[in-house]
Amino acid sequence: MDGTPSHRTNVNSLPNELLIQIATHLDTLPPSVQKFAHEPSIELTHQDETPLKSLSLVSWKWRKIVLPILFHYSRIPLDRHPQWVPIDARLLENMQSQLTNLSNHEMQIFHKMRSKFKSSSMFAFDESFDDLLINLCRVHDGDNFLKSVPNILWLPHLPNNFMAFVRLASRHNLKHHIKSIVLYSDKDYELRHVATADAPLARAVAEIWSQVFFAFDPYRVVVAAPPSTLAGLLDTQMLSSDTWAFNMKMHYIELHMSESRRNEMARFQRRPSDIALIHRRPWSHLGYNEGSSITAYSTYEYHLKQSPKMLYLILIRLAKEVVECFNIRSFSFHGVFPFSTNTTAIIRALHKIETLRSVQFQLAPGLENNLLSSPKRMGRAQPHDLWLEWNESYKVIAAYLSIFEFEDGSEFISKDCEDSTLASEFELYARMLSDKGAGWRKEGVGRWVRDFSLDREDRETLLRPSDVTTYVS
Secondary structure, three states, X not given: OOXXXXXXXXXXXXXXXXXXXXXXXXXXXXXXXXXXXXXOOHHHHOOOOOHHHHHHOOOHHHHHHXXXXXXXXXXXXXXXXXXEEEEOHHHHHHHHOOHHHOOHHHHHHHHHHHHHHHOOOOOOOOHHHHHHOOEEEEOOOOOHHHHOOOOOEOOOOOOOOHHHHHHHHHHOOXXXXXXXXXXXXXXXXXXXXXXXXXXXXXXXXXXXXXXXXXXXXXXXXXXXXXXXXXXXXXXXXXXXXXXXXXXXXXXEEXXXXXXXXXXXXXXXXXXXOOOOHHHOOOOOEEEEEEEEOHHHHHOOOHHHOOOOOHHHHHHHHHHOOOOHHHOOOEEEEXXXXXXXXXXXXXHHHHOOOOOOOEXXXXXXXXXXXXXXXXXXXXXXXXXXXXXHHHHHHHHHHHHHHHHOOOOOOXXXXXXXXXXXXXXXXXXXXXXXXXXXXXXXXXXXXXXXXEOHHHOOOOHXXXXXXXXXXXXXX
16 A cells, blocks of 8 residues: 555546546437337327436436436427407306406406407397307406316417426526427317407417427427317418317427538528518428328228328428428328328429428338238228229329429438338339439438439330320429
């Protein structure tokens, strides 16, 4: 022994820089990335193992180290509680009998609606009068009378603890560490039949996105919700009266901004605060997962049914954007046996977006999905019909790839090719491209790259007139 005291070294004695490096090795891809291509469910953000969260509970030092990494991928569930009441003549009469018990907000509603009713020449209790002058009013804290109304309705709104999350992010300077936000709900928006619901819905949705983007600066946003709710959150419509036939519980949309666009965003003209989500940022990628269409195959004359058309409307809306830096360069679509008519509508919209450089499709169940072996899921659907629509869809896609003026080096990916059987099926459509003179070079499983050097000189003459008129309408 030389008399020098020994010092024990443990992980907490390491410098913070090394601890950060250790923590980053636990920063795995979040479930919203890993499961985005899976059949949609409310479990998109669920993860059984959360090593970073566990590490943050070890000590205050580790919590401080882990916190910025822990919130890279954040989630915001919409509040499930209904907050809106339809005010009609009969409800106003009940309010009048309890004036002394009304809150200040309820009194304002009472006087405003009473003036509106008095200005009408109709009798206040005619049934048509109720239909004509229904107003939706939001329930505030302290509105005990309105809270007791049996018919309280739901519009999308942020949870009560959202501001607590904002304060946490502000206190720990997390705003620029939050890369991704998943906004999700499993509640259906059911007020499409109420004409006066449009304005409250638009204000509620604008308020959601204004608060999210004021508090955070994510480069990726995912919205997971039932089709009716997603349409509202995206400021679009469904364009379908057949949603019952498809029984789609949830759709996903992913909007992603490249690092270069994020760094240059200060140069872009500031967007108005009440615009739709798709125009809030210069998104470079749009991904969509509409889930399974298989339930509709069990219905009479299934081929006449129309699935929800939010994606088609969004793509058309993007195509009308005149500033190239605010348009997408990559697109991915995931569905389980969508009808070929739906695929055709998507392709028609894609053809109008000239900035596209990467396109990806998945039209069959993934390897994690046992749908085809489940009699309960299949119902009365015939496998022949499923694969017929799959093949017709890929014919439409192949025609699009042969016509669209992709840049040299652009890519097409078929995720279906991860299944070796489907990969051999798709090879037939890949050969269609060369038959029409378009040069696409295969690189890896399910990936083709546009290669001008492989184009045939007579490419234009090989295209049939129907190829162009069908997909460029």
